[in-house]
Amino acid sequence: MRVCFRSSVQPELMAEYKQRHAAVWPEMLAALKNAGWNNYSLFLAPDGQLIGYLECEDYEAAQARMAVTEVNARWQAEMATLFANSDVLPDQGFEVVEEVFNLEDQLAAADDATAAATTHIDKDPAHEYQKEQA
Numbered sequence: 001m002r003v004c005f006r007s008s009v010q011p012e013l014m015a016e017y018k019q020r021h022a023a024v025w026p027e028m029l030a031a032l033k034n035a036g037w038n039n040y041s042l043f044l045a046p047d048g049q050l051i052g053y054l055e056c057e058d059y060e061a062a063q064a065r066m067a068v069t070e071v072n073a074r075w076q077a078e079m080a081t082l083f084a085n086s087d088v089l090p091d092q093g094f095e096v097v098e099e100v101f102n103l104e105d106q107l108a109a110a111d112d113a114t115a116a117a118t119t120h121i122d123k124d125p126a127h128e129y130q131k132e133q134a
Contacts, residue, residue: 001059002053003056003059004051004053004097005051005094005096006050006051006052006095007085007090007093008048008049009082009083009084010048010083014044014048017044017082020079027071028072031066031072034065035062035069036065037056037062037066038054038056039053040052040053041053048084052094059096063091072091076091
C-alpha cells in the first residue's frame with residue numbers, strides 16, 4: 001500500500017530539520033527498513049508543511065513495529081521540538097492523506113478493461129461472421 005501523510009515543522013527550525021535528515025542515524029535507517037517502510041520520502045515546503053510518502057504492506061503494522069524500537073524512541077524525542085505540535089511525538093502526529101489518483105493503477109485498470117473488451121468482441125458470433133466475410 002502507498003501512504004501519504006502530513007505534519008508541520010516550525011518554520012524557524014526548518015534548517016535544523018533538514019540538517020538532521022541529511023544524515024539520519026544508520027540504526028534508524030535500518031529500523032525503518034526492517035519495519036517495512038519502503039520507498040520512504042519526506043518533502044518540506046517553505047512554510048514548514050511536511051509531506052511524507054512510503055510504501056508498505058500494512059501501515060498500522062509498520063508503525064507498530066517502529067514504535068517498539070529503542071532507536072525510534074530516541075529519534076522521535078530528539079525531533080519533537082522541531083514540530084509545530086511538540087506535545088505529540090512526530091510519528092504519532094502524522095495526518096494520513098487519502099490517495100485519490102495513481103497513474104499506474106489507472107493505466108492497469110484501463111489495460112484490463114481494454115483486454116476484457118477485446119476478448120468479448122473476439123468471442124461475439126457477429127464479429128466472427130464479419131471476420132469471415134472480410
